[in-house]
Amino acid sequence: MYDFAYHKPATVADAVKLLADPDAKAISGGHTLIPALKHRLNKPSAVVDLSGIAEMKGIKRVGNAIVIGALTRHVEVATSAEVKAAIPALAYLASHIGDVQVRNRGTLGGSVSNNDPAADYPAAVLGLGATIHTSKRKIAADDFFQGMFTTALEQDEILTAIEFPIPEKAGYAKMKNPASRYVMAGVFVAKTGGAVRVAVNGAGPCVFRQADMEKALAANWSADAVAGVKQSADGLNGDIHGSAEYRAHLVGVMAKRAIAAAG
Amino acid sequence: MPQVTLTVNGQTHTAEVEGRTLLVELLRETLRLTGTHVGCDTSQCGACVVHINGESVKSCTTLAVMANGANVTTIEGLAKADGTLHAMQEAFREYHALQCGFCTPGMVMSAIDLVQKHPEGLTEQQIREGLEGNLCRCTGYHNIVKAIAAAAEVMHGKRSEIARAAE
Numbered sequence: 403m404y405d406f407a408y409h410k411p412a413t414v415a416d417a418v419k420l421l422a423d424p425d426a427k428a429i430s431g432g433h434t435l436i437p438a439l440k441h442r443l444n445k446p447s448a449v450v451d452l453s454g455i456a457e458m459k460g461i462k463r464v465g466n467a468i469v470i471g472a473l474t475r476h477v478e479v480a481t482s483a484e485v486k487a488a489i490p491a492l493a494y495l496a497s498h499i500g501d502v503q504v505r506n507r508g509t510l511g512g513s514v515s516n517n518d519p520a521a522d523y524p525a526a527v528l529g530l531g532a533t534i535h536t537s538k539r540k541i542a543a544d545d546f547f548q549g550m551f552t553t554a555l556e557q558d559e560i561l562t563a564i565e566f567p568i569p570e571k572a573g574y575a576k577m578k579n580p581a582s583r584y585v586m587a588g589v590f591v592a593k594t595g596g597a598v599r600v601a602v603n604g605a606g607p608c609v610f611r612q613a614d615m616e617k618a619l620a621a622n623w624s625a626d627a628v629a630g631v632k633q634s635a636d637g638l639n640g641d642i643h644g645s646a647e648y649r650a651h652l653v654g655v656m657a658k659r660a661i662a663a664a665g
Numbered sequence: 666m667p668q669v670t671l672t673v674n675g676q677t678h679t680a681e682v683e684g685r686t687l688l689v690e691l692l693r694e695t696l697r698l699t700g701t702h703v704g705c706d707t708s709q710c711g712a713c714v715v716h717i718n719g720e721s722v723k724s725c726t727t728l729a730v731m732a733n734g735a736n737v738t739t740i741e742g743l744a745k746a747d748g749t750l751h752a753m754q755e756a757f758r759e760y761h762a763l764q765c766g767f768c769t770p771g772m773v774m775s776a777i778d779l780v781q782k783h784p785e786g787l788t789e790q791q792i793r794e795g796l797e798g799n800l801c802r803c804t805g806y807h808n809i810v811k812a813i814a815a816a817a818e819v820m821h822g823k824r825s826e827i828a829r830a831a832e
Contacts, residue, residue, distance in 0.1 A: 403685040404685065405683050405684055405685045406684045406685060407684060408667050408684035408728070408730050410730075429728075429731075432726060432727065432728060432731065433708060433726055436687075436708075436726045436727070436728065437707060437708055437726065439685070440706065440707075449684060449728075451730070451731060453731065477720075500798075501711075501797040501798030502721060502775065502778070502779070502795060502797065502798050503708075503711065503714060503721050503722050503723045503726075503775070503798045504708070504723075504798065506720045506721060506722050507722055507723075507726070507727065582709075583797070
């Protein structure tokens with residue numbers, strides 16, 4: 403690991419100032435950044451530790467939504483009585499990220515800002531049609547995820563919280579790589595205000611919506627409805643862990659499981 | 666260089682570290698607490714697990730500066746001053762839950778966190794899933810799972826001593 407300066411600001415405003423340096427990197431749980439730094443994939447001039455910013459913590463219900471601070475760790479979402487009552491699929495998803503120790507450190511904001519194609523949270527954010535709150539603005543999930551490890555966030559913009567609308571029904575299922583536990587293909591389904599959304603993670607270079615499945619489920623909310631929908635392998639990831647065709651097949655299987663989980 | 670002050674096994678330490686210094690490096694190289702191991706160094710094997718404020722974390726994936734002000738417990742902090750082992754250590758010994766022993770410090774630290782988080786008790790399946798972040802590459806998991814189940818009974822006050830393993 404190359405060395406870097408370390409800063410621990412107490413407010414979002416101070417963190418934004420420190421991140422104006424294009425070579426500075428934000429850290430919260432560090433469970434993606436530290437491994438990347440060890441591989442010398444990154445050489446930040448400074449690491450800005452967000453973990454001391456109180457205004458970015460906590461889970462609260464606001465109207466018909468659950469708002470979760472970016473610094474909230476996976477274990478906190480997984481065990482939150484509020485999340486379990488309002489969006490059990492989100493608590494389920496959080497309880498299956500990485501392993502226990504990853505969940506004890508990793509944060510919602512870190513996962514979503516990084517937008518790893520094989521991360522879990524982006525599927526919930528896109529599937530639930532969440533709104534991303536940043537230090538500058540609010541961004542709809544549909545506009546946020548822009549490609550592999552790429553989001554709408556600017557260099558000096560920090561994801562501060564995510565607002566998840568409470569759905570009537572939601573479910574998540576994934577096939578994880580048995581060694582790395584990263585998602586091979588996952589599907590998050592949700593019916594919110596009568597509208598159906600289906601988000602697919604792990605299978606492609608970036609989380610995406612499956613419009614054909616959304617149409618089929620809007621007409622008939624059942625696992626049978628998606629059985630006839632074929633996921634194309636075009637543009638999906640193919641690697642030593644599985645071909646694009648295999649992942650395309652998994653999308654169908656995971657969609658059925660996600661619907662079964664949603665009930 | 667940043668200064669870090671933290672409590673390790675009840676003792677307060679202050680050290681100068683680089684920004685990039687890992688918590689496991691501070692523990693092993695500065696404080697000479699070499700019971701915490703580095704196995705994979707890629708956040709997967711769990712040999713480096715310690716407790717920060719009572720929760721299990723991988724110290725190879727935590728910057729030392731991020732543990733500033735924290736209360737850290739390592740494998741060296743479990744036994745009593747007179748050498749009496751922690752129930753989890755005693756159970757690992759009784760059930761032969763180790764062979765080479767490399768993964769053991771991390772296994773024990775993860776297992777204690779797991780048991781503490783489940784005062785209602787643990788099924789074998791829950792124990793196996795709770796060890797997902799710890800890899801053993803020689804003796805296998807059967808005896809580790811048995812040891813954790815036996816230690817849980819003592820830690821939760823259901824038994825006063827570790828149940829003897831079958832002869």
